[in-house]
Amino acid sequence: MDGSATSPELVRSGDQLAIARLISMVEREDPSRLAILKALHAFGGRAHVVGITGPPGSGKSTLTDKIVGALRAQGRLVAVLAVDPSSPFTGGAILGDRIRMQRHATDPGVFIRSLATRGHLGGLSRAVSEATRVLDAAGYDDIIIETVGVGQSEVDIVRIADTVVLVSVPGLGDDIQAIKAGVMEIGDIFCVNKADKDGAERVVREIRAMLETAVLNGAATRFSGLYVARATLGAHAPISPAADQGAFHHIAAQVSGHPNLEIPPVLTTVAETGQGIDDLVKHIKAHETALTATGYLRMRRESNLAWELGHAAAERVLSALERDERKETVGELSRAVLDKKIDFYDALDALEDALTRSH
Numbered sequence: 058m059d060g061s062a063t064s065p066e067l068v069r070s071g072d073q074l075a076i077a078r079l080i081s082m083v084e085r086e087d088p089s090r091l092a093i094l095k096a097l098h099a100f101g102g103r104a105h106v107v108g109i110t111g112p113p114g115s116g117k118s119t120l121t122d123k124i125v126g127a128l129r130a131q132g133r134l135v136a137v138l139a140v141d142p143s144s145p146f147t148g149g150a151i152l153g154d155r156i157r158m159q160r161h162a163t164d165p166g167v168f169i170r171s172l173a174t175r176g177h178l179g180g181l182s183r184a185v186s187e188a189t190r191v192l193d194a195a196g197y198d199d200i201i202i203e204t205v206g207v208g209q210s211e212v213d214i215v216r217i218a219d220t221v222v223l224v225s226v227p228g229l230g231d232d233i234q235a236i237k238a239g240v241m242e243i244g245d246i247f248c249v250n251k252a253d254k255d256g257a258e259r260v261v262r263e264i265r266a267m268l269e270t271a272v273l274n275g276a277a278t279r280f281s282g283l284y285v286a287r288a289t290l291g292a293h294a295p296i297s298p299a300a301d302q303g304a305f306h307h308i309a310a311q312v313s314g315h316p317n318l319e320i321p322p323v324l325t326t327v328a329e330t331g332q333g334i335d336d337l338v339k340h341i342k343a344h345e346t347a348l349t350a351t352g353y354l355r356m357r358r359e360s361n362l363a364w365e366l367g368h369a370a371a372e373r374v375l376s377a378l379e380r381d382e383r384k385e386t387v388g389e390l391s392r393a394v395l396d397k398k399i400d401f402y403d404a405l406d407a408l409e410d411a412l413t414r415s416h
């Protein structure tokens with residue numbers, strides 16, 4: 058496959074074949090993709106990027122399928138990226154994703170694509186960022202990114218998505234542990250799926266309790282950033298439809314002395330039957346509205362870009378070190394350190410000099 062079957066114009070016109078080809082170029086890090094990505098740059102920034110993340114088998118694809126249906130019913134154009142972090146092993150999972158979203162396959166308003174790379178560490182994360190930009194420029198209103206894994210995921214969805222939905226299920230004892238172990242702070246919306254199974258209410262209570270404790274301890278979460286942004290505006294506009302407020306208002310407000318202090322929504326769904334999906338979609342959209350109204354969307358995107366730029370720069374430096382003449386320099390410096398001719402930090406300075414001179 059070559060690049061000639063895709064172009065910025067074709068991608069912008071929404072030509073799904075051209076979009077798919079460009080994403081394939083992104084996957085294999087084809088250098089000729091860059092000219093197209095640069096030409097598309099001016100047209101991005103409109104889409105709402107939603108990350109759906111959680112443990113394997115928690116129902117992310119089934120949920121995504123239902124969310125796509127709800128968004129399509131509103132006339133929105135929707136793209137789905139199903140990210141496959143461990144390509145040698147997950148043929149089945151991706152196949153499952155395809156089957157679960159099959160009914161949208163013939164809808165021209167939906168684009169579904171799985172994404173994998175065999176590449177280096179960080180390659181998948183970069184591919185997801187680039188593919189998201191492609192879909193954004195192609196005019197999709199919503200881009201849903203499904204990533205497996207809680208905690209140890211290779212793709213840092215928080216750095217890419219505007220809104221992160223963290224999926225849990227009853228019956229996974231260690232899921233709660235994983236959430237406790239620091240993932241909790243990335244959720245904008247918490248979704249306990251498989252609520253038809255025993256123990257869903259208990260999971261909801263545990264997540265709420267954890268979030269309330271975090272809020273009381275003043276822990277910095279993505280949600281608390283949005284909360285502060287809203288408070289700064291003096292806005293008490295609900296993050297969710299008024300009817301849902303009671304479900305997640307922070308009850309411990311009196312104790313903490315922070316009236317109106319909130320925790321993120323903790324919802325229940327049965328993805329298989331569609332139960333709770335409308336509510337979930339309402340919260341996803343309400344989150345986007347709140348992000349936009351407070352200006353927090355821009356802040357979030359700016360800090361995500363700063364992070365991505367830093368990582369891309371570090372990757373460039375690392376690959377520059379892989380070039381033959383650099384390898385020689387690194388080898389010489391290492392030997393000099395080993396032989397006590399110079400110390401480690403002088404070697405580092407010398408290497409930095411050599412690298413800056415090359416640009």
Ligand SMILES: Nc1nc2c(ncn2[C@@H]2O[C@H](COP(=O)(O)OP(=O)(O)OP(=O)(O)O)[C@@H](O)[C@H]2O)c(=O)[nH]1
Nearest residue numbers: 112113114115116117118119150205251327328329
């Ligand atoms: N009982 C019940 N089963 C569900 C529900 N939602 C999804 N499932 C089932 O759970 C299984 C896994 O669903 P998927 O949607 O593939 O889950 P996933 O999180 O995308 O899985 P991976 O992508 O492999 O991590 C399937 O058999 C679904 O039919 C639900 O609400 N209740």
Ligand SMILES: [Mg+2]
Nearest residue numbers: 117118150154
């Ligand atoms: Mg899946």
